[in-house]
Amino acid sequence: MRRLVTLLALLAATTLVISACSKPSEVPQPPATTALDMTDGVATVYSGSLAAGRSAQFSLDGADASDPLIVIELDANLDLRLLDRKDGLTVATSSSPGFFAAGSAGLGVALAGGSGSLDGSAIVTTAPCRGSCIVITASTDTRYFTVTNSGAGAASYGIYLYDSIFRDTNEDGNNTIGGAVSYEPSATTNEGAIEVIGDADWWFVENTAEIDFDTGGDVGIVAYRHTADGTQVAGPYLNGQMLLVPAGQYLRVVSSSSRAGRGATANYFLTAHVEVVPLAPSSAR
Numbered sequence: 546m547r548r549l550v551t552l553l554a555l556l557a558a559t560t561l562v563i564s565a566c567s568k569p570s571e572v573p574q575p576p577a578t579t580a581l582d583m584t585d586g587v588a589t590v591y592s593g594s595l596a597a598g599r600s601a602q603f604s605l606d607g608a609d610a611s612d613p614l615i616v617i618e619l620d621a622n623l624d625l626r627l628l629d630r631k632d633g634l635t636v637a638t639s640s641s642p643g644f645f646a647a648g649s650a651g652l653g654v655a656l657a658g659g660s661g662s663l664d665g666s667a668i669v670t671t672a673p674c675r676g677s678c679i680v681i682t683a684s685t686d687t688r689y690f691t692v693t694n695s696g697a698g699a700a701s702y703g704i705y706l707y708d709s710i711f712r713d714t715n716e717d718g719n720n721t722i723g724g725a726v727s728y729e730p731s732a733t734t735n736e737g738a739i740e741v742i743g744d745a746d747w748w749f750v751e752n753t754a755e756i757d758f759d760t761g762g763d764v765g766i767v768a769y770r771h772t773a774d775g776t777q778v779a780g781p782y783l784n785g786q787m788l789l790v791p792a793g794q795y796l797r798v799v800s801s802s803s804r805a806g807r808g809a810t811a812n813y814f815l816t817a818h819v820e821v822v823p824l825a826p827s828s829a830r
């Protein structure tokens with residue numbers, strides 16, 4: 546009988562130990578992920594709200610895309626982060642329609658008290674994105690992203706997920722010097738856009754030319770001049786500068802800060818420079 550009691554006591558102690566070991570961990574669990582499907586970009590695929598300082602995580606199935614780009618777009622200026630995998634590292638970020646950037650560099654825009662409004666310098670009215678957005682090259686991978694409300698009050702938001710063609714009709718063959726597009730001095734169509742992070746646009750200038758370089762927005766688009774063997778010989782040229790390009794050289798247009806944008810925020814133009822001859826002073830009366 547005593548042996549039976551001892552055995553029962555041992556069994557009870559063992560159960561207690563096993564029970565203690567299987568107690569749920571106190572380590573915080575990663576946020577739940579909401580899986581989303583792409584649509585045509587007209588309707589939201591998700592609507593929600595976030596208290597100050599809170600985040601939500603989502604995934605999208607890249608296999609739904611048939612065009613070369615995927616757009617992840619919010620209708621609010623909240624912090625949008627693309628991750629390299631579920632609960633992974635930050636690949637790209639955006640806090641406004643003005644641009645998105647590699648790493649966390651797209652999170653520089655301060656929100657005004659959680660109202661979702663931005664300071665005036667950050668507003669780019671010509672951007673087709675409704676709020677923060679990131680554009681990526683389409684692939685069949687499942688992509689993960691988070692939305693964070695870094696403002697001081699609650700914020701509501703909608704998510705749009707859709708595929709898209711490049712606005713830049715020279716993509717993506719112009720990413721190397723071998724695929725450079727010929728600059729046409731008489732045309733008004735020497736234009737492009739830096740639409741994904743790391744985009745490079747090469748142009749070939751056959752005849753010596755004076756070219757006006759114009760761009761705008763917050764993408765930080767610059768141009769460099771290269772010789773035929775690919776050697777960089779001048780630049781960066783900034784918005785509003787005139788480029789004197791010897792015959793047979795190349796131009797490479799990129800973002801100087803690993804940024805890109807959607808629509809007009811990321812456009813640039815190369816046009817033949819026209820010398821403005823000042824009017825002769827009127828003769829003395």
Ligand SMILES: [Ca+2]
Pocket residue numbers: 713716737738739740744745746
């Ligand atoms: Ca481009």
Ligand SMILES: [Ca+2]
Pocket residue numbers: 716717719720744745746747
């Ligand atoms: Ca390109």
